[in-house]
Amino acid sequence: AAGSTGFSLLRTHTHTHTHAPAGHTDTMRLVTFALKHVPTLQMVGVELPEEKQVCNLSEAVGKFESFSMQAFLRMGDEGRKLARNALESGKFRIPLDAIVRKAPVPSPSKVVCIGLNYVDHCKETKLPIPKEPVVFNKFPSSISADGDTIPLYNTNELDYEVELVIVIGKHARNVKRSEAMDYIAGFTVGHDVSARDYQIKRNGGQWFLGKTMRGYAPTGPAIVTNIDNPHNLGIKCTVNGKVVQNSNTSQLVFKTEELVSHCSKFFDLEAGDLIFTGTPPGVGLSTNTFLNDGDKVTCEIESIGSITNTVVRSTKA
DSSP states (O other): OOOSSSOOTTSSOOSOOSSOOTTOOSSOEEEEEEETTEEEEEEEEEEETTTTEEEEHHHHHTOSTTOOHHHHHHTTHHHHHHHHHHHHHTOSEEEGGGEEEOOSSSSOSOEEEEESOBHHHHHHHTOOOOSSOEEEEEOGGGEEETTOOEEEOSOSOEEOOEEEEEEEOSOBSSOOGGGGGGGEEEEEEEEOOEEHIIIIISGGGOSHHHHOSTTOEEEEEEEEOOOSOTTSOEEEEEETTEEEEEEEGGGBSSOHHHHHHHHHTTSOBOTTOEEEOOOOSOOHHHHTOOOOTTOEEEEEETTTEEEEEEEEEOSOO
16 A cells, blocks of 8 residues: 555544544544635635634645645645644634635545445345445536535436545555555545436436536535544435435445545545545435425535535526
């Protein structure tokens, strides 16, 4: 396995905090954000929900334009030390109400997706449980943030899929399953928006076009490190306040370690790469109930948080 330094954040955690108090970095909520009055300058920080603040790591390191979430993750142990020192200093604080939250990794090199990866979803679709992960992808340009709109292009079958997303912490190649957690920086919430007609009925049956349109991968609100057990988290999706998906990551067919190991055998994974791990039952395809202009979709995962995005009809097909 490639990469000798980086985040090994998921092995030593012994408590169940969903976020860390200032100065404590066993668990961090890593965010990419901009100031409301400077919306084009993206920065990296640690969210402090109890204090209703963000600790600005870009300011702490003295870099702004060149300091991305990937750059922070590639710093490995040095990055953890930077974050710890910044948190303990009490400096570099910004009120949460002064920021605009961006996608935690706005421009990953890869957005990998896993299909049919919940036992209960396989039963819903009447498809056999896969014997190996079903891997596909989205373009990075599909990434969007909490609060961004979901464009409704010329599709009549726009669907929702709440997903747990793995965030890779360092370069990985041919990773052993037993070592895979060393390569995971943390987890975030993802919404695998899907145009089912393009995914299934058009484009020769290839899933790609129906999955990778602009704005079809909202992520956020933060990357949470050191989740005790990512395979025992409540996961749900609501549309206009109605619960449409409600399950638990214990239903995952292939767990996070196996997914990282499997993918790394075929292509390199880099810091900031995302792996959408699949969706539970309740998708619109199962009931022939699809999203419409104005629908508000909230995807939520226990210990991580939620993202909400509204469907808006687009004139650009």
